[in-house]
Amino acid sequence: MNTDLDWLRAPAAKVDLEAREAALGRQAELTKPPGSLGRLEEIAIQLAALQGRAQPALEQVRIVIFAADHGVASAGVSAFPQAVTAQMIANMAAGGAAISVLARQIDAALELVNLGTVAPVLAHPLIRQAVIAASTANLAEEPAMSAAQLAQALAEGAAALQRARAAGVELFIAGEMGIGNTTAATALTCALLGLPASDLVGPGTGLDRGGVARKRKLIEQALALHRDQLADPIEALARLGGFEIAAMAGAYVACAQQRVPMLIDGFISSAAALVASRICPGAADWMLLAHASAEPGHRAMAEALGLRPLLDLGMRLGEGSGAAAAVPLLRLACDLHAQMATFAEAGVAPKDAEPCRIA
């Protein structure tokens, strides 16, 4: 076992049940029929438990995009050429990508971490250069990464969380960019859940039927090749994952260890979240799931994590875009919780007062 991975063994923190009770109590006093705000009530209560305060807040939201290339991309598993990974990092930094627009509009800090791309990535103040290699190896032919590369990627995730904490983060979002990464995420999820590729494989950025069939065969080939080394989630991550998936998993484990609520995005993020919850039992207590991805395998991931998606808008972009889109709802949940009047404050008759049953 690589000693660089010792930090992964620290347990997940416990959520604050006292803050949870206080938030529950407050919700019952607000001027509305009990439960009538549905999941907006649940979110406020959950965030109270995670932030350890009866009135949670989400002013400081941070989005970290981990980007990396995949050896398997050369096998034609994406509708886009591999050069797009580096091009999209530049687009994100320049403000033109979906996540750039969303981060700006929701007033979230955005950080980009380049873990290694085939095409060069230009220097830019928003981009942290943390290159591990130009890409992972092709998981259908050999382990995607070495033990040292895996340790480095996991540590980059934890380091991103440290920077986020230093900036006072109240909600952490990880996003990703990497042509070919639905192939890696699907293979990894198959390994973790013991499901065949045919159960989870999907079109990713837009493969046609033939493309999906080719992708499925590659995943089957990878699962067969590595089959005797997939029982340990860290080993499975090294063999089938990607640098960005490992970094996200590392960030998620660190979040759970260090009491930082995280909002999980879509398909790739959920694969990383699954790894994190296998490495660190209880990590999923610190997660909210932003949305149901249009990628068909996402449902099985959400179920395995025990998380219910907040949104279901047919999104399948990645980049943390589904998580960013859900942030305003989370904030409204906090605002309602903090700012609504109680029955007593408003002089409104509560549910059980003066029952009115003439008929």
Place this chain on the structure above:
Amino acid sequence: MNTDLDWLRAPAAKVDLEAREAALGRQAELTKPPGSLGRLEEIAIQLAALQGRAQPALEQVRIVIFAADHGVASAGVSAFPQAVTAQMIANMAAGGAAISVLARQIDAALELVNLGTVAPVLAHPLIRQAVIAASTANLAEEPAMSAAQLAQALAEGAAALQRARAAGVELFIAGEMGIGNTTAATALTCALLGLPASDLVGPGTGLDRGGVARKRKLIEQALALHRDQLADPIEALARLGGFEIAAMAGAYVACAQQRVPMLIDGFISSAAALVASRICPGAADWMLLAHASAEPGHRAMAEALGLRPLLDLGMRLGEGSGAAAAVPLLRLACDLHAQMATFAEAGVAPKDAEPCRIA
């Protein structure tokens, strides 16, 4: 036929297909896999068609809450006493109700229209006093309102839309408050869709099983009493509706006639939207449905309107709260549409360039 209702006969406006095409074209050029933003793309395109511009915007959002009491409430169809209608109007005006918080946080204008309550409503600058009567009559025993009352309520809705237009509204939201109004909305929907009460009745603010059974019997009684006068939607509205439901229906018809996009809230709003679309064919083209209410009958309403809800958060509060919660998503859809870079601008290889199929 009451001549005061002649304005209802003007047809719905046609949406702008040219603006729609332009928006579709722009979406195809933005730096993302085609369709990967799911419904956020569809919303931008639909709003372009409704606002008649390739780049829609939602800065000016207006929420109008119509409040009124219901004669049927004396028959014990709500978990709350009837005095709560007036108390909640005061709470909304004072800033303590859910919709007050939401309107403030999403920077929407909020207007309250008091159409008549059993308990007195205090004067307040935010409250427009437009009292028709202290309450409707009990729909299980007689028509809920007279023809003159109906005309007045419909006109109040249209007048609210005029004020909204004068303020430059880009998206209109109607909300409601009225103890007992799920009973009226359910009865009205049963009449319009030809469904039995048992298909649509639900707990509203939180009735127990016995309460729901009592509510169902009252609705059945009302449907039997008025059965020969329910073919015409305006007549059905007079007999089974409420002042606030009629005002919402009037506002919705006016929106469709005057090219104002509307965001429909939940159960009561959807009943009013159904009436509007029966009075004014094509009105639903101008509607977006914010959310799926937890009230079980809402699904049938959405299907009849041909609208897919954006959110499904188990909300059942009314007040326009579900619509307000969806506004940030609509705005993000507009922001993405307007601000994302195109493939050409960003120097990103589009989907069909350099297909990469070595394998």
